[in-house]
Amino acid sequence: MSPRYWEDFEAGQEIELGARTITKDQILAFAREFDPQPFHTDEAAARDTIFGGLIASGWHTGSLSMRLLYEGLIKDVVSLGSPGFDELRWVRPVRPGDALSARLTVLECVPSRSKPDRGVVRALLETRNQHGEVVLSIKAIQLFGRRPRDVTGASSPPA
Numbered sequence: 001m002s003p004r005y006w007e008d009f010e011a012g013q014e015i016e017l018g019a020r021t022i023t024k025d026q027i028l029a030f031a032r033e034f035d036p037q038p039f040h041t042d043e044a045a046a047r048d049t050i051f052g053g054l055i056a057s058g059w060h061t062g063s064l065s066m067r068l069l070y071e072g073l074i075k076d077v078v079s080l081g082s083p084g085f086d087e088l089r090w091v092r093p094v095r096p097g098d099a100l101s102a103r104l105t106v107l108e109c110v111p112s113r114s115k116p117d118r119g120v121v122r123a124l125l126e127t128r129n130q131h132g133e134v135v136l137s138i139k140a141i142q143l144f145g146r147r148p149r150d151v152t153g154a155s156s157p158p159a
Helices: 024-034 043-047 058-072
Strands: 014-021 084-090 099-111 118-128 134-145
Touching: 014 058, 024 058, 058 084, 058 099, 058 118, 058 134, 099 134
Parallel strands: none
Antiparallel strands: 014 099, 084 134, 099 118, 118 134
């Protein structure tokens, strides 16, 4: 499969990125390492919180969403990284056994003014649970390479 370039994206485009189920063991391992708050690491303590039970760290949900973004898109695109994002929301708690799926909706495609070899794609990344409820949303900024030009200056066609 040939790589995708900035020119292959357009506003309004929706890209399904795949799905994964999160387990209790994954929640506990991530939280113990990176976010050891009791509602992420201790089932008994978590029952007495506003969440009423064990939940994944938002950072874990974000990391899982990044993996889905990579597998579902980034690995097949001429990616030049990201300067960051404009907004991150942890909308609903993620619990053991939740089946999460992610979708990227392209909001805007803008060619770089200073670097003609790249363009910016602003997009909304939403991760949903098995009930279709959004659990995480990120307004992201991605830098993608532009399709190489041939000797005449024309953009090479997609393969």
